[in-house]
Amino acid sequence: MTNLKLRAFIPLFYLVWSDDLLTQKEFLTLQEFIGSQNWLSEKEKELLFSKVNVLNPPSREQLIDWKSEVEKIIQDKPSVRCIFDISVMLSGNDKTIIDLEQAFVKLENDLGILGEEVIGDFKKNAIIFTSNYKAVKRFDTEILTQILDGEQAKIIKKVKSVISRPEFAYETSTNTDVYREKVYDWCKILAEENLGNMAYPKQYGGGENLADYFAIMETLSYHDLSLVIKFGVQFGLWGMSIQSLGTEKHYIKYLKDIGSLKLPGCFAMTETNHGSNVKGLETTATYNHGDQTFTIHTPNENAQKEYIGNAAKHGQMATVFAKLIIGGNDYGINAFIVPLRHANGKVLKGITIGDCGLKMGLNGVDNGTIRFENVIIPKENMLDRFASINEKGEFESPIPSDNRRFFTMLGTLVGGRIGIPRSALAAAKSGLTITIRYSDQRKQFGPEGGSEVPILNYRMHQRRLIPLLAKTYAIHFALQYLTNRFITKNESEMQEIEALAAGMKAYSTWSTRDTLQECREACGGKGYLSENRIDALKNDTEIYTTFEGDNTVLMQLVAKNRLSEFRKSFGEMDAVGIINYVYENAKTAISEKNPIITRKTDDDHLLDDQFHLHAFLYREKTTLASAAKRLKKLIDGGLEPYDAFNVVQHQMIDVSQAYLERIILEQFQAAIQFIKDEKCKGILLKLYQLYALSQIERNKGWYLEDGYLEGVKTKAIRKMVNQLCWEIRPDAVSLVEAFDIPKSCLAAPIALY
Amino acid sequence: MTNLKLRAFIPLFYLVWSDDLLTQKEFLTLQEFIGSQNWLSEKEKELLFSKVNVLNPPSREQLIDWKSEVEKIIQDKPSVRCIFDISVMLSGNDKTIIDLEQAFVKLENDLGILGEEVIGDFKKNAIIFTSNYKAVKRFDTEILTQILDGEQAKIIKKVKSVISRPEFAYETSTNTDVYREKVYDWCKILAEENLGNMAYPKQYGGGENLADYFAIMETLSYHDLSLVIKFGVQFGLWGMSIQSLGTEKHYIKYLKDIGSLKLPGCFAMTETNHGSNVKGLETTATYNHGDQTFTIHTPNENAQKEYIGNAAKHGQMATVFAKLIIGGNDYGINAFIVPLRHANGKVLKGITIGDCGLKMGLNGVDNGTIRFENVIIPKENMLDRFASINEKGEFESPIPSDNRRFFTMLGTLVGGRIGIPRSALAAAKSGLTITIRYSDQRKQFGPEGGSEVPILNYRMHQRRLIPLLAKTYAIHFALQYLTNRFITKNESEMQEIEALAAGMKAYSTWSTRDTLQECREACGGKGYLSENRIDALKNDTEIYTTFEGDNTVLMQLVAKNRLSEFRKSFGEMDAVGIINYVYENAKTAISEKNPIITRKTDDDHLLDDQFHLHAFLYREKTTLASAAKRLKKLIDGGLEPYDAFNVVQHQMIDVSQAYLERIILEQFQAAIQFIKDEKCKGILLKLYQLYALSQIERNKGWYLEDGYLEGVKTKAIRKMVNQLCWEIRPDAVSLVEAFDIPKSCLAAPIALY
Structure with missing residues (x-):
């Protein structure tokens, strides 16, 4: 022109x-x-x-x-x-x-x-921030690993060295029989290394170290999760049911052989018709006065034991939970040792074993069904720590209530609700390590004419992964706290710790579910290939939200416990008065004492741990008081309590979640306080802030509805969450390095370069 | 005493x-x-x-x-x-x-x-509502099935009858080879039934009925999902790439044999290093002037084709996307037919096939990698609808821009983004059918001394499943709408429809992911057993969020399209002015014209479809205007556009989601309008209301932040959502019955009683 x-x-x-x-x-x-x-x-x-x-x-x-x-x-x-x-x-x-x-x-x-x-x-020479951002080594990952491992560093190191051996190469066969045998063999090696009996008393060959036992469970979870579940069934459920519910005669007879895996066994509680509501188990153990024996019997098809680990193939004995019947009277659920198989593997008379068959995951574990047809066991096979039958054939127990006795028995088994969330967390760490390492290297799209950009530089990708990384760290410290509380517990703390374990089990396993889902998608097609192991991690942990207590049911239990505690704390006024008091008082504290706090948006305030703690506590207290109030109102209005609890189930979940998140927040704060290395402290502080603000953001609907926060502040929090993701991104690779997962366990080609 | x-x-x-x-x-x-x-x-x-x-x-x-x-x-x-x-x-x-x-x-x-x-x-004789609630037949499920199937009822019936035959019994072997051959055999049967070539022109043996083709894809998805993907690769991707990108000479030569499955083939676009960003593909097709051929070549390891369905075992040819090089110049991505194997299965010279190996799901599909080492193909193998090489060896195209030509080519393949969300929806329907039928029968817990309660009577269980049921119905009608728009499209609508398809693909597949996750957990241990098929449904559809376009990337595309449309609509003022105008105007509309609407909580109002539509539209417009405003501000502030778009990625997702949900809402409203059967209309209306209010509830943080709703109203909405779940619960079983999924396809023992 x-x-x-x-x-x-x-x-x-x-x-x-x-x-x-x-x-x-x-x-x-x-x-x-x-x-x-x-x-x-x-x-x-x-x-x-x-x-x-x-x-x-x-x-x-x-x-x-x-x-x-x-x-x-x-x-x-x-x-x-x-x-x-x-x-x-x-x-x-x-x-x-x-x-x-x-x-x-x-x-x-x-x-x-x-x-x-x-x-x-x-423009050809424009400086694009998005392109030029990358991983930087800004702190010593080994120091952070030490902080994470704490006093268990030694045993963790040992376990990592065992599972890194060539014989622990992953099984790639899709043949279930091959896989089950491989997992069994691995368990034998672990038993030989004295890892299985770590929690048992020294006099029965054990290590008498429960803290180490939990660390073993967690560390094994970097490897195949069928292994950790098979391991947990044998040494945890089976062995510890003997240790917790039995007495010395049982310890002498069984514990050593369980710890060495000479005696593989099962934990037979769940029945087809009773999974969550185990109080309703139907299997019977009828006492025979004549020869002082019990008859174990499955009264109908749906009373068969189901999903029982170790049952389909290897278990020789089982701890069976059954209704004790004496002279036609029902004495509630008790536990009995019942032989299932000869040492040569032949199933015993009266026992019918079914195979649960293919599962979504954990196919290295031989889950099965068990039916009993009038199986006779000797009297001493009753696990008699909490109840027994005396010489006269009478029932005896230090706990007169059947209901309470059963919950006391269950309470001694709460260790499983510590092992499982820790195992779940380890799986989330594996998934994040694979995904963040891949996202740091994988490039896709880029400015016109420029080179492509690592996908971890995209804000949305950061948003998907980095808050979950922060949450994983947060849960790590909370589970350490739970473990310590459990190990050093006294009688009066048991109920609180049981509720906390139930809640943390749900919180951690749901977090793992969400994390691995995001990892799968964030890795795209590569995340779908089995070689990169996200499928196994996801499918194996999928059942974690169900077993050891269905998460939704556990959250209801935690909330009931909170409600009861709440009532105890405010005994001086009548219930409605208290509730109004707490409720209104909390509001007053915010809106009158701090008239500008609901709109305060400066960085110092948003990053202030006192603001976070206050917000979390406020949510905890308010959801609790509000649920209590609602429940009271419904019952006063004429609804049967059972129906009233049904109506508020949704709020009960909030109550539990708010409680758990306050604990997690506090424990993250506490853990950071004692860190000496300034660089590690700095990055953990950022992760902590991201955890705190992401949770507030996630619950912003609630905070806004309540008036605790105003829109201008929730918007500022969203921006700050984005900003923290961006700031942590260069450290993300180092932060997953600090999990220190053996390369042979990660195994994923996309993560190993 | x-x-x-x-x-x-x-x-x-x-x-x-x-x-x-x-x-x-x-x-x-x-x-x-x-x-x-x-x-x-x-x-x-x-x-x-x-x-x-x-x-x-x-x-x-x-x-x-x-x-x-x-x-x-x-x-x-x-x-x-x-x-x-x-x-x-x-x-x-x-x-x-x-x-x-x-x-x-x-x-x-x-x-x-x-x-x-x-x-x-x-209390022993208390009347507990929770216990006494159950499924009731209140409408004719067959009429509802007719409403859902619409004009495709006949072909749907035919497909159901085919996949219910004994030879379509599910393959239970864990051996991948066995599984792949079974799926291939199934595809042959479908080809014989003239289901594969349904969309091809009649003159090449086809049925020339695209609507029926989509209905076939959807209905097949009640069966094994490997089958539907293998089917989609062969008849959809491979066949339709010929139909859309080729010209008559290709149709004559290939279409009939593709439709009969005599010529199995692949769609080879994705490369290891380029999945989402296919503009960056590196495979080359170099024109050889001398003998008028092309040399197809993989220049480096990461330029290999990856995840290609039908490649590992059965494909004999492939549509290969490669950069066309003529005389050393790059003419952008074009498509070429490249033979891979002899009819006897032997891989051809220069072709290297890899096997993607075990995947999280879809293991009946033989995904593979393909590498080309200077493979020579004749000139006529270029699919030359949009570009060709003339006799003089010069490049010719009606579309001068390489970028635009490539996107035009991709646009013709948008059918996949209709087939996939419909397949995903069918999988969600299967999952919901299994889970709701089970939850209606499965009993657990109950009032002290009373009988146990069906778990679907628990409010939390309803909350988990029934809104997803409503969403599934909502998406059903929206996908019908999308399909109709696609089939009757004219040129000027293409961009809108492409964006809608991309968005609906993401929305539907994410919804399926969430639905099946909830189904798995809601079925507890039973949901983990492969016999109940939730694992297969979940794992097979897991990759749906990635293939045919990564969902997160698609949502960004949709948002960009919306931004462009937004700018076109307000051309009369300068950009900032417009944005402020729309933004403030919308606010005014609410807070001034309807001063009480933000607090209005009566039932009539909450259930009013005009309130819903207004709320959805308001969110759509406001998120869009706000993203546009933010983007402009960032760029005006000196940020490079690429960086600015990165900063707002999170908001872009909101923009797309709000847009999609408005469309879905409208289409649900429209679908109900024409229903004559009053009972079906009544229950669909309730489902519609639940969909509308659940989405508002899910976004309540946004609505509160914006001031469109106040806390008192969002609380009332939560209550109404709970109430609707409770009211729909007795119809839930009938509502899944209406999907009319063949029992042999459901197969899950927990659903069949």
């Missing part, structure tokens, strides 16, 4: 022919614009029209020319910010064009273009 | 010894209470103390006696509402006791008991 003025149209021509968001409608828009320019001669209009004729497109070369003309003119002119600036320059700063600013800007809008965006595509 | 007064303590004794929430601390509380009662003689105090001595518990029989005394006295006295009432009655309405009301109530609180709850456990 020899008329310089006309060159003003070049960028528009280029865009309308090449941008994939512009359609035929936009050609019309541009044609109309040309037609309306009175300063153009008819001939000039003709020329311009010819460039935007849908029936006669320009050549590919013409398009490339236009583009390079634009590129040339804006090179080294970072001040250029809109299409109109380019048009002016191309026209040689023609006065006519300069005067057309308004018309051109309107045209851009009509075309749906944001000029500033488009210009990015023409 | 002969002194009647003392009998007032019986309920407390019973509770402190039997309630599992009371601990040793509570014994102390009770002891102190007894000690402080001046009206008791020392001897009486001694007697009472002896009943609450931790070291000397009462006998089991004593406990049972106390319980039965309480039960007797409150029988047929529904007016009894607190422990104190019982104490008074047991004391024979003693005046001393009556005067102690305050002290007793305080004691109850100190013990952490809510008397009203506890009494529920003593």
